[in-house]
Amino acid sequence: MHWVLHVDLDQFIAAVEVLRRPELAGLPVIVGGRGDPSARAVVSTASYEARAFGVGSGMPLRVAARRIPDAVILPVDAPVYRAASAEVMAELRAQPGAVVQVLGWDEAFVGVDTGDPEAVARRIQESVLARTRLHCSVGIGDTLVRAKIATGFGKPRGVFRLTAQNWDEVMGARPVVDLWGVGAKVSKRLLALGIRTVAELAGAPEAALTAEFGPRMGLWYRELGRGGGSAVVDDTPRVPRGHGRETTYPSDLVDRAEIEQAALTLLEQVLADVAEDGRGVVGLGLKVRYAPFTTKTFTKRIPESSDRDVVIERARELIARIAPDRPVRLLGIRAEMPLPDEAPGD
């Protein structure tokens, strides 16, 4: 029978850091930003020792540092994590009969045909550990959604099976925010409809959901409440839609020329990423966060172009729309690339 496994590395980034600094084992390790707790940054990953103090992903670094004064705080070192991730994914692909769909640096779906998914899960944990010295947890499911959610019950270093059989018993009474793809906003809107738990969402009337969320998302949320959806692990390589760069400045930018220069610097980096993909640009997006928290996005479609100067000229038109008299806290610029099937000439 066909099974979906969801493999998720345990405290991935912190674990990779501990591997190259064995003396950190057992200490509260926090990785985030440039490793400077006085800068504007958030926690990427905290080791389990740090989590015991209530520090977790997304928390401002400053707050984390205050909470654990003797924590080891390290800067994010993306190339190292990418390399470790590639090793893990290669090991997953080496499993006999496995179809692997990568979800991020530290997680992937693995589709397998087997009569004993737990045995496959344990074998994966052992072989990933042997190759990379990293521990992972594995969720087993009869759909992608159930496998993904199952992993959380297996952490750390465990295996958990979640299927149509035990879905209601395990998930029914839990709040909808525990579902993959339901966050704070949607769960609040659901609550306004009288829907608090996963079971209530699963049994909610179609009309109420589609009226609130539209025909597509409304039906999807109900399906999510049932743990349903696809059971197909898709290993088609993802084609990126675009590239972007965002920076929060240590102090807000006020000078007009300075803002323009900063935006063009970001654009250079974005265009380098686009060029590396060997594709053109069909759209631009400029995000500005004025101090303190109002964010504005300007977008623009442009005729497909790979000419750097042409794209920069179009971008200048967006940059000119930044309010001249307001301090800028964050700038982001993003280039959309043509989808493969709309690329001319192939």
Add this chain to the structure above:
DNA sequence: TCTGGGGTCCTAGGACCC
């Protein structure tokens, strides 16, 4: 206590066309 940076996908509403 003060909120990053990289992405993805969905929806609403206006312009425009037939």
Add this chain to the structure above:
DNA sequence: TCTGGGGTCCTAGGACCC
């Protein structure tokens, strides 16, 4: 003195994930 309905494209914004 009343103005349909379907489609596409574009901009802007919302929400979510890791």
